[in-house]
Structure formats: structure tokens, C-alpha cells
Amino acid sequence: MTTQNPITRKKDLGQAGNGGRFGALAHSEPPASASLTRPNVTVIPFAGQGRLYNTGTSKMSPWPGNLPAPEVGIVYSDAGTLETYVTVGEDLVPFWGDPENFGGITCGARLDPEEYPDFEALSEADREAVIAYGRDAHENATLAVDTLTSALISNPDVHKAIVAHATAKPEAGPTPYASRSVARAERIIALYDQGNESGTYLRDILADLRHYADAQGVDFHASLDGGAGYYAGELEDDAAGNYV
Numbered sequence: 001m002t003t004q005n006p007i008t009r010k011k012d013l014g015q016a017g018n019g020g021r022f023g024a025l026a027h028s029e030p031p032a033s034a035s036l037t038r039p040n041v042t043v044i045p046f047a048g049q050g051r052l053y054n055t056g057t058s059k060m061s062p063w064p065g066n067l068p069a070p071e072v073g074i075v076y077s078d079a080g081t082l083e084t085y086v087t088v089g090e091d092l093v094p095f096w097g098d099p100e101n102f103g104g105i106t107c108g109a110r111l112d113p114e115e116y117p118d119f120e121a122l123s124e125a126d127r128e129a130v131i132a133y134g135r136d137a138h139e140n141a142t143l144a145v146d147t148l149t150s151a152l153i154s155n156p157d158v159h160k161a162i163v164a165h166a167t168a169k170p171e172a173g174p175t176p177y178a179s180r181s182v183a184r185a186e187r188i189i190a191l192y193d194q195g196n197e198s199g200t201y202l203r204d205i206l207a208d209l210r211h212y213a214d215a216q217g218v219d220f221h222a223s224l225d226g227g228a229g230y231y232a233g234e235l236e237d238d239a240a241g242n243y244v
Contacts, residue, residue: 051151052144052147059136059140060133060136060137060140061129061132061133061135061136062129063130064122064125064130066126067088067122067126067130070086070087070088070130070133071087072086072087072137073085074141077096081096081097082096082097082138082141082142082145083095083096083138084096084134084137084138084141086130086133086134086137088116088118088119088122088130089118089119089121090118091116091117091119093107093108093109093116093119093130093134094107094108094109095107095108095134095135095138096108096138097138097142105134105135105138107131107134107135109127110131157183176238177234177235177237177238178234178235178238181234188205189201189205192204192205
């Protein structure tokens with residue numbers, strides 16, 4: 001397997017704002033279709049945090065101690081495969097999964113050695129150590145991406161938006177204020193999920209918000225009064241169907 005648009009040097013991956021390091025590869029747009037009625041942009045209603053757990057199966061081989069610490073980045077190729085890049089000098093050494101060899105990971109520098117002069121200048125021992133490091137980094141990155149992707153599409157709002165976009169259905173209408181507020185609160189509560197009973201979440205959140213108000217010089221009680229007014233108004237709007 002070879003990459004669609006091989007990137008071998010740091011300068012090849014430059015994008016505004018990232019100092020010529022890592023960025024997304026260019027993707028060609030699909031051809032227009034007269035029967036396609038999906039909107040040009042579908043807004044995915046998601047905000048929150050994903051969680052990555054150390055399952056005990058992750059590993060990282062050591063980086064050669066005589067080499068500068070590497071930079072590591074991930075991108076998607078035009079072929080839609082996740083690639084991990086590890087810097088060796090000015091080389092960006094790529095690693096990707098081999099679909100014909102389940103669990104196998106290919107090092108691009110082994111396929112086209114002339115394209116990676118800094119990598120090839122290493123001793124054989126250092127090259128093997130770099131490859132072991134890159135393969136482990138790619139395996140761990142793939143697991144992390146799969147975990148976050150699974151969590152993202154399991155979110156009900158995200159799931160509905162993806163299906164609506166994929167099937168060219170119109171976007172859902174406005175959501176009542178109470179439903180939106182509960183959804184936002186659930187994302188906040190997820191940050192406080194330590195196995196406590198649900199009644200303790202509000203206490204912890206309010207305590208943190210009060211500390212935050214103190215730090216920002218905001219009148220906490222005035223904010224509570226204002227929030228009570230918003231709450232009452234939104235209940236009235238929901239009852240009347242006046243939400244946008």
C-alpha cells in the first residue's frame with residue numbers, strides 16, 4: 001500500500017498557523033449530482049469531552065536516546081486512512097495500517113528510502129528503534145481515534161444529524177429551550193461524573209461556579225437571579241411554542 005499524496009518533509013505539511021508541522025491533507029470534493037439535496041453544510045450539535053482510558057494494552061517502545069525528541073502528528077490521507085507521522089530531522093516518517101495484513105503497520109520510509117534521507121542516515125539500530133516507536137504510536141492513535149469516533153456517533157443529537165445529512169433529510173426543527181438546556185447540563189455533568197449520586201452534581205457545579213464568579217469579579221447571586229428570570233421566560237416560551 002502506498003499513500004495517495006506522500007508527504008515526506010516538514011515543509012510539505014505546512015498550513016497557516018501550525019509552523020509547517022502537521023495538518024489535514026487536501027481532500028478532493030465529490031462531483032456534484034443533480035439528485036443530491038443535502039445542504040452544503042450540516043451543523044453537528046456536539047460539545048463536550050471524550051474520554052480515553054489506558055486499558056493496559058497500550059505500549060510505547062523507547063525513542064533512541066541519542067536522537068532529538070520527535071514530534072508526532074496524525075492526518076487522514078486522500079485514501080481515507082489514518083496516518084501517523086514521526087519526525088526524524090527534517091523527515092516526516094509516515095506509518096499506516098496495512099489492510100492486507102490485519103494488525104500490520106507499514107513504515108513509509110522502508111518503502112521509499114530515498115525520500116527520507118535523514119531517516120536513512122541513521123544507524124540500523126536507530127532506524128529499527130524509530131520504526132518500533134512509530135508503529136506503537138500509530139497503533140495507540142488508531143485506538144484513540146476509534147474510541148472517540150464511537151463516542152461521538154453514539155451521541156443522540158450527533159447520530160440524528162449524521163443520518164439526516166446522509167439521507168438528504170431536512171434538518172430537524174427548533175428544539176424547546178428546556179430540552180437544549182438539559183442537553184447542555186448533561187455535558188457539564190459528565191465532567192463531574194465520579195460515581196456520585198446525581199444530587200451532588202448541582203452542589204459541586206454551583207460551588208465551582210461561585211469560585212469562578214469570585215475570580216472574575218462577578219456577582220454570583222445577581223447571576224442566580226438573572227438565571228431564574230431566564231428559566232421562567234423559557235418555560236413560558238416552550239409552553240407557547242415560541243422557541244427558535
